[in-house]
Amino acid sequence: ANDPLVVFTPSGKRGRFPVGTPILTAARQLGVDLDSVCGGRGICSKCQITPSYGEFPKHGVTAAADALSDWNAVEERYKSKRGMIEGRRLGCQAQVRGDVVIDVPPESQVHKQVVRKRAEAREIVMNPAVKLFYVEVVEPDMHDPSGDLERLRGALADQWQLSDLQIDLTTLQSLQPALRKGGWKVTCAVHLGSRAYRPRIMQVWPGFHDASIYGLAVDLGSTTIAAHLCDLQSGDVVASSGIMNPQIRYGEDLMSRVSYSMMNKGGADEMTAAVRAGMNALFDQIAGEAEIAKTDILDAVFVCNPVMHHLFLGIDPFELGQAPFALATSDSLNLTAAELDLQLHPSARVYLLPCIAGHVGADAAAVALSEAPEKSDDLVLVVDVGTNAELLLGNRDKVLACSSPTGPAFEGAQISSGQRAAPGAIERVEIDPVTKDPRFKVIGSDLWSTEDGFAEAIATTGITGICGSGIIEMVAEMRLAGILDGPGLIGSPAQTGTDRCILDGRTYSYLVWDGTADGGPRITVTNRDIREIQMAKAALYSGARLLMDKFGVDKVDRIVLAGAFGAHISPKHAMVLGMIPDAPLDKVTSAGNAAGTGARIALLNQSAREEIEATVRAIHKVETAIEPRFQEHFVNASNIPNAVEPFPILNS
Ligand code: FES
Structure with a gap:
């Protein structure tokens, strides 16, 4: 009962520990979230803490420092090699000497909160599926024969309480050289397993692996594929990249891809191969940007709509093209990158979120x-x-x-002057309620079309069309300005009071921009365009x-x-x-x-x-x-x- 009191912040967890107890040990016993990859051997520096208050102040020394054992040789070595923030100690080296309050800084917490991006609704707390563990393995012995893997498993069980570990053949093939090169000290990347599959040793590096490991978050859309490369230790996004979905050449929208697969023998397989090849190109690009090897990517999560989901998995999306729109499975999937032909780490895992229904995807x-x-x-x-x-x-x-x-109207498709959101596309619109004249902004410039310098600002791109958000504003502004009535009919010049309403067959079109004099297009909104938007918005x-x-x-x-x-x-x-x-x-x-x-x-x-x-x-x-x-x-x-x-x- 007279043992010193150790209080951890920010958790508030506390307990009494005998003099000489390492702080890491105290933290573990209390269930305090303090990181360690090397298991307290003074190698990884993940366990850094800040003593903030001790009970027995002495002259000339900070009270907190005095409540811990003196700075030791391991910390000295680490500090001289790497540097350490003033006042920090290695939690595995500093021992309890008196009552002390210990602050665990965010970067030393395993379950740290990831810095949120502005638009994000919720916080992300780190709890990745793959983690690094440093172990010391018993050397083989003639008198006690056992395999290297068995001794590695024993070490991971003793030192990290990890059990039931699987291993892939490729990882096993590299095990013996790694153990010997590291002098029986190795770092393992372990997938901790889940309800769906057993934990697995994914990689064994000789000695302490002094680099991070990575994961990919991939949004596989019908038009673009976007990926974030994340550091699985810090949670940081280290690179983001995107490409066009190469399946576009089989059909702009999903249903045309489904019909391509219905109409062409082997069509679904072709599209599967295309999207996977595109994905690998994207991974090359993103790994190159972050200057890491693709084999350092150990985990990946994919989200996509049901048709992309099936085509990515190599499942014919035929059933999704007709009622009752049955999915092959709506369950989440735990797969390997290898079985999806993805060139990541040979043991890398892939997780697909569950689909909600036949038309509501992952x-x-x-x-x-x-x-x-x-x-x-x-x-x-x-x-x-x-x-x-x-x-x-x-x-x-x-x-x-x-x-x-x-339908694709919101993407600018099936709109006479519609186009994808790209430089040159009209994206913002205002129509004067009195003159009925438009002013607009074009992607690539911050100026309104009525402002000085607009012509110079768009000199390189020109005005090429209207993108999805532009067409929404255009139609809404036409309605507000009285060019368009409630049922969606564009009025005549007599009705609207503007010559911009031009007879076009049996209906009227609204002239937005006539660039023909400069060799550019004439941009109008036709009554058919209005129809498309009406259908989409309805x-x-x-x-x-x-x-x-x-x-x-x-x-x-x-x-x-x-x-x-x-x-x-x-x-x-x-x-x-x-x-x-x-x-x-x-x-x-x-x-x-x-x-x-x-x-x-x-x-x-x-x-x-x-x-x-x-x-x-x-x-x-x-x-x-x-x-x-x-x-x-x-x-x-x-x-x-x-x-x-x-x-x-x-x-x-
Ligand atoms: Fe690795 Fe302290 S636990 S240095």
Whole structure:
């Protein structure tokens, strides 16, 4: 009872320990989160702590330092080699001498919080599936014959309480040289295992492995594939990169890829090979950027929509092209990189998040993981806008999900002057309610078209078309300026008072920009374009409205727009269009690439994988195709903003 008292901050955990107890030992006994890769041998420096207060102050020495054993040779060696922040000690070397308060700085905590990016809704706490462990292995002995692997397993069990460890043949092949080169001291990368598979030794390095290990969070979209390379020890994103999905050449949108596979023998296999090859090219690019070897990448998490999911796995997406849209599996998958032809570490693991339903994929599950509607007190509608919009509506009580076939109009496809978001594309629009003249911004410049210097600013790109967010603003502004009526018809010059309304067949088009004099295109919005946007926005709105019906509400508390496109949409214009339900504008936020964030969470925290699996099981799936109410909502929602539902908040 008279042993010194050791208190750890920030956890507040405390206990009495005999004089001479290493701080690391005390921390472990109390369950304090203090990192160690070398197991207290003074090699890894992961255990750094700061003594902050000791009970017996002496003149000339800080009280805290006095409550610990003196600075020792191991720390001296580490400090002279690497340097150490003033006042820090190695937790495995410093021993208890008197009552002391020990602060564990964030970088010494295993389960540290990862620094959050601005748009991210939740914090990420480190709990990766793969970790490093340094061990000293007993040398072989003629009198006690046993294999090197058995002795390594024994060391990992004794020194790290790791049991039941599997090993791949490639890792086994490198085991004996590593053990001998390291003088029977090695660092192992161990996958800690999960409900789905047993723990595994993935790599053995001779001696202390003084470098990090990495993981990939991949968002496999139908248009682009984006990846974040993360340090599995610090949680930092060390590089981010993206490429176009090479499957584009088999079809712009998902359904055309599904029909390609239906119409062409071996078509699905071709697309599988293409996406995997693209993925490997992306991995080369990202590893090159971070200056690491691809073989240092030990874990990867993938999120994607159901069709991409099947094509990536080498499963024909045929069934997803027809009712009842059965998935091969909706469960999460634990696979190896090798079986997917991914050139990472030979033992690297791949985790795919579960799919929610036939049209609501692992990407929507990742959005759910990142936005956590099931933890929200207020009712939140999360909309991932794409060619297939995925919607989640929920709060603590329940979460509903559906998808809605918006088509590619929001990506600028099937719009006469539509284009992808790229330099030269109109992305912001305002139309003067009196003159009916537009002014706009083009990707690549910060100036409005009416400002001085605009012509010079866009000299290299020109004005080439209208991107998805631009077309939404355009149509909404046309409606606000009275160029367009509620049913979606562009008025004549007599009705609108502007010559920009030009007769085009039997309907009118609105002239935005006539660049023909400079050899550029003539950019107009036709009545057909308006139709496309009406269909797309009506589909999106009807999906949201259907979920609201099922929830038994007629308004939502807040709306989150997810996805790269969602980040660019102006909430006001989306609401003027009646694309999303009426809500206070300050309650409509953008979550950026929420699917990518969800993938990163699952990569860095293994328990988040179990969490999302449970959440997905609990989500109520709503199939829009069989809901008669969907059609009804769709018809009403074709009007701008809506034929029957007022938008009181927007109009107030
Ligand atoms: Fe590795 Fe202290 S535990 S240096």
